[in-house]
Amino acid sequence: MKPMAPSSIDLTTGRIDLTHGAGGRSMAELITDLFQRALANEWLAQGNDQALVAVPPGRLAISTDSHVVSPLFFPGGDIGRLAVNGTINDLAMSGARPLYLAAAFILEEGLPLADLARIVEGMASAARAARVAIVTGDTKVVERGKGDGVFITTTGIGVVPEGIAISGDCAQPGDQILINGPVGDHGVAILAQREHLGFESEVCSDSAALHDLVAAMIAAVPQIHCLRDPTRGGLATTLNELARQSGVGMRVFEEAIPLRPAVAAACELLGLDPYYLANEGKLVAICPPDAAETLLAVMRAHPLGTESAIIGEVIADPQCFVSLRTRLGGERLLDWLAGEPLPRIC
Amino acid sequence: MKPMAPSSIDLTTGRIDLTHGAGGRSMAELITDLFQRALANEWLAQGNDQALVAVPPGRLAISTDSHVVSPLFFPGGDIGRLAVNGTINDLAMSGARPLYLAAAFILEEGLPLADLARIVEGMASAARAARVAIVTGDTKVVERGKGDGVFITTTGIGVVPEGIAISGDCAQPGDQILINGPVGDHGVAILAQREHLGFESEVCSDSAALHDLVAAMIAAVPQIHCLRDPTRGGLATTLNELARQSGVGMRVFEEAIPLRPAVAAACELLGLDPYYLANEGKLVAICPPDAAETLLAVMRAHPLGTESAIIGEVIADPQCFVSLRTRLGGERLLDWLAGEPLPRIC
Ligand SMILES: Nc1ncnc2c1ncn2[C@@H]1O[C@H](COP(=O)(O)OP(=O)(O)OP(=O)(O)O)[C@@H](O)[C@H]1O
Ligand SMILES: Nc1ncnc2c1ncn2[C@@H]1O[C@H](COP(=O)(O)OP(=O)(O)OP(=O)(O)O)[C@@H](O)[C@H]1O
Ligand SMILES: [Mg+2]
Numbered sequence: 300m301k302p303m304a305p306s307s308i309d310l311t312t313g314r315i316d317l318t319h320g321a322g323g324r325s326m327a328e329l330i331t332d333l334f335q336r337a338l339a340n341e342w343l344a345q346g347n348d349q350a351l352v353a354v355p356p357g358r359l360a361i362s363t364d365s366h367v368v369s370p371l372f373f374p375g376g377d378i379g380r381l382a383v384n385g386t387i388n389d390l391a392m393s394g395a396r397p398l399y400l401a402a403a404f405i406l407e408e409g410l411p412l413a414d415l416a417r418i419v420e421g422m423a424s425a426a427r428a429a430r431v432a433i434v435t436g437d438t439k440v441v442e443r444g445k446g447d448g449v450f451i452t453t454t455g456i457g458v459v460p461e462g463i464a465i466s467g468d469c470a471q472p473g474d475q476i477l478i479n480g481p482v483g484d485h486g487v488a489i490l491a492q493r494e495h496l497g498f499e500s501e502v503c504s505d506s507a508a509l510h511d512l513v514a515a516m517i518a519a520v521p522q523i524h525c526l527r528d529p530t531r532g533g534l535a536t537t538l539n540e541l542a543r544q545s546g547v548g549m550r551v552f553e554e555a556i557p558l559r560p561a562v563a564a565a566c567e568l569l570g571l572d573p574y575y576l577a578n579e580g581k582l583v584a585i586c587p588p589d590a591a592e593t594l595l596a597v598m599r600a601h602p603l604g605t606e607s608a609i610i611g612e613v614i615a616d617p618q619c620f621v622s623l624r625t626r627l628g629g630e631r632l633l634d635w636l637a638g639e640p641l642p643r644i645c
Numbered sequence: 646m647k648p649m650a651p652s653s654i655d656l657t658t659g660r661i662d663l664t665h666g667a668g669g670r671s672m673a674e675l676i677t678d679l680f681q682r683a684l685a686n687e688w689l690a691q692g693n694d695q696a697l698v699a700v701p702p703g704r705l706a707i708s709t710d711s712h713v714v715s716p717l718f719f720p721g722g723d724i725g726r727l728a729v730n731g732t733i734n735d736l737a738m739s740g741a742r743p744l745y746l747a748a749a750f751i752l753e754e755g756l757p758l759a760d761l762a763r764i765v766e767g768m769a770s771a772a773r774a775a776r777v778a779i780v781t782g783d784t785k786v787v788e789r790g791k792g793d794g795v796f797i798t799t800t801g802i803g804v805v806p807e808g809i810a811i812s813g814d815c816a817q818p819g820d821q822i823l824i825n826g827p828v829g830d831h832g833v834a835i836l837a838q839r840e841h842l843g844f845e846s847e848v849c850s851d852s853a854a855l856h857d858l859v860a861a862m863i864a865a866v867p868q869i870h871c872l873r874d875p876t877r878g879g880l881a882t883t884l885n886e887l888a889r890q891s892g893v894g895m896r897v898f899e900e901a902i903p904l905r906p907a908v909a910a911a912c913e914l915l916g917l918d919p920y921y922l923a924n925e926g927k928l929v930a931i932c933p934p935d936a937a938e939t940l941l942a943v944m945r946a947h948p949l950g951t952e953s954a955i956i957g958e959v960i961a962d963p964q965c966f967v968s969l970r971t972r973l974g975g976e977r978l979l980d981w982l983a984g985e986p987l988p989r990i991c
């Protein structure tokens with residue numbers, strides 16, 4: 300391909316302006332100099348309107364998420380890493396091996412190009428680490444005050460191994476409920492960054508790609524019934540979603556649910572319930588009772604699951620209630636998240 | 646699945662608030678009452694984090710576009726139809742048969758639910774007409790002043806028939822250049838809606854899904870070299886992209902390029918060049934010279950190509966210039982779009 304004339308993109312001091320989304324020369328320069336360079340792969344290099352990819356035979360998983368997190372950078376990650384890991388995780392929750400991602404950017408006029416470059420580098424490194432390729436993209440620019448820095452929508456495809464049938468409607472009474480570590484880290488990490496909350500903490504986002512952990516889990520326990528990442532709405536809402544889909548109830552045990560002291564302290568201070576805080580590197584797994592100990596051992600053996608725990612069980616309940624057995628032996632309803640404690644969390 | 650308690654969603658007078666993006670009960674209600682109802686299909690009904698789809702064997706095409714058009718409704722379409730057709734078209738430009746779409750929504754607090762419902766209905770009807778299914782989605786909400794009503798990112802996958810190898814780098818000197826109808830309609834339709842331009846016209850957007858037209862074209866002329874939809878940047882920029890990718894030059898003829906009188910008049914009035922205006926239902930095709938008449942006949946026989954024309958030819962030129970032979974016999978350079986005549990056009 301013929302190289303363009305010398306580019307006008309200044310990744311150090313430049314800012315996004317409307318020409319970067321107009322479809323003309325300066326958009327082409329931005330794509331060549333920044334996106335294609337950082338995300339470098341054969342598909343992007345082609346520069347066609349679509350990427351042509353090879354997929355092994357099998358059922359294909361597809362998932363999409365827009366990311367609008369504020370602030371763009373936070374302890375433990377940034378919007379770019381979140382966007383890559385988030386979509387990988389939604390694919391992985393079917394047992395799929397993630398293969399390819401598409402990334403669409405909505406940039407606000409005035410965004411420093413240095414911030415954008417940092418975000419795209421983060422995406423590139425997260426994609427490399429996860430062995431997925433970002434094969435196609437899009438770049439739009441909105442006027443100042445019509446966006447918020449950058450929104451990123453990632454969509455992914457992956458292939459589900461034969462013999463795996465994981466779905467939110469497969470939970471059965473007697474099944475055990477597991478989680479791969481402490482809840483609420485991501486929510487508290489974001490909260491702590493919002494200056495007006497006058498609150499600081501050392502908690503980092505748990506943002507991570509879970510597909511390797513899932514691969515180990517299904518290799519050991521192919522009969523896993525459900526997997527879901529408790530993102531917005533937190534553990535409590537995810538359990539309610541699964542309970543509703545499967546037409547069952549659930550009971551979880553407060554003392555069994557991993558929780559960092561720093562997160563517990565932040566929740567205490569701010570009057571928040573950790574079970575409703577978002578996570579970006581956690582999964583809930585539901586499996587037959589006789590497989591639970593095997594599954595737990597496999598999860599604990601993985602770097603992203605060292606603090607895994609069995610947190611509760613599925614019960615028969617036509618009302619599909621989720622309840623929490625407290626440390627003191629009481630029982631309270633863990634309802635769906637209502638209201639809006641934490642907007643723009645992911 | 647157990648139905649939720651009575652829903653709080655009022656699609657007539659309600660507005661989007663932050664709870665609709667918080668991941669809890671009211672987001673679930675919005676998804677159930679609006680998105681799943683309008684887009685109804687087996688995958689969405691499942692409610693998992695991803696959709697599992699079957700794809701026939703073959704190479705897979707994947708493409709993504711964010712849509713940020715302003716205004717949201719315009720003559721000939723709306724942001725929802727544009728989002729469905731736009732991604733279908735980018736898939737079709739590889740010769741692929743589009744199969745499945747993902748749709749991610751970034752909603753601004755305060756958006757009337759009636760507007761959102763109208764947009765989603767438009768998407769549903771465009772998807773039905775194109776025989777594609779919107780199988781998975783996402784819903785985020787940003788605070789008032791951090792978005793602009795609604796942004797929609799659609800990502801699609803499709804399957805490329807065997808024996809088809811269409812790519813922007815395949816144009817060869819001697820090839821003929823075709824288009825399926827008049828240029829600039831979409832750009833003028835949007836412009837005319839921007840009140841501050843104090844300008845009215847009867848021009849409608851050409852927004853359309855081109856995959857059926859493409860299927861007819863490749864059935865008749867499987868050796869098509871290039872296909873591209875001249876969206877942002879218009880015909881001129883698309884030709885430059887293809888010229889650069891293929892390392893060739895191009896010459897097009899002013900008198901051969903279809904143009905509606907109303908679009909010509911609007912361009913005259915506003916000092917715009919129609920070759921840089923966006924189209925949303927046009928394609929440029931490049932094919933070997935001996936196939937051009939066959940291709941033209943097939944295009945003209947299709948409802949979306951009745952005004953098709955051969956508009957120029959590919960020439961050898963290491964500089965990759967695109968030139969326009971004017972009606973008066975002069976020749977001028979048709980460069981890449983520079984600057985920003987029309988922000989937020991798609
Ligand atoms: N942010 C990005 N990251 C990586 N690749 C990108 C990005 N933006 C665009 N691209 C790539 O650049 C090329 C041109 O993208 P562009 O969006 O102009 O194509 P299009 O979708 O056909 O046009 P339009 O968006 O106007 O409909 C494509 O190959 C696309 O995958
Ligand atoms: N606008 C929409 N249109 C159609 N389906 C949607 C829409 N928004 C969400 N969905 C569907 O609703 C379900 C829940 O979506 P949700 O975004 O909560 O899942 P998630 O991506 O796992 O969570 P998060 O977005 O917090 O990471 C999924 O099946 C998703 O496909
Ligand atoms: Mg998600």
Ligand SMILES: [Mg+2]
Nearest residue numbers: 389528530694
């Ligand atoms: Mg999820």
Ligand SMILES: [Mg+2]
Nearest residue numbers: 437438709710
């Ligand atoms: Mg695009």
Ligand SMILES: [Mg+2]
Nearest residue numbers: 710731735876
């Ligand atoms: Mg496009």
Ligand SMILES: [Mg+2]
Nearest residue numbers: 348735874876
């Ligand atoms: Mg295109």
Ligand SMILES: [Mg+2]
Nearest residue numbers: 363364783784
């Ligand atoms: Mg989502």
